[in-house]
Amino acid sequence: MNAPADPAFAQRCRESFGRQKAMGLIGARLTLVEPGYVEIELPWRAELTQQKGYVHGGIVGMIADTACGYSAFSLMPADCSLVTVEYKVNILNPGRGGLVAKAQVVKPGRTLTVARAEVYADDGKHVATMLQTLMTLADTPDTP
DSSP, X not given: OOOOSSTTHHHHHHHHHHTOHHHHHHTOEEEEEETTEEEEEEOOOGGGBOTTSSBOHHHHHHHHHHHHHHHHHTTSOTTOEEEEEEEXXXXXXXXXXXXXXXXXXXXXXXXXXXXXXXXXXXXXXXXXXXXXXXXXXXXXXXXX
């Protein structure tokens, strides 16, 4: 397991997540924060579906992207922030019902960090896998 650079990492992640208007809009919740690992839950809502009634792929990507970001953010120093620079998502099954994105850091780095997210539906089906690269922004606050 990776050690966080900031002992208050969980509180910092939760406060930052609370400022994410997009996550609030879709009703996502940051439910678990550990060093290098987070989980984001998304209750099912009809407003988040596409024409066939599945959770829209863009919404699946949103929670996976955010989960990867906070898994990386949890290991960073308090005076840093980050941005996503690249990701690839494979949608493996339709998203039916509520979802949970489980993300962990694959390789932390001083400048670039690689993280992976797995998204599962309430019924246990594996909905998506994401691999993401994030860039550390040193001496850059995580506020507007």
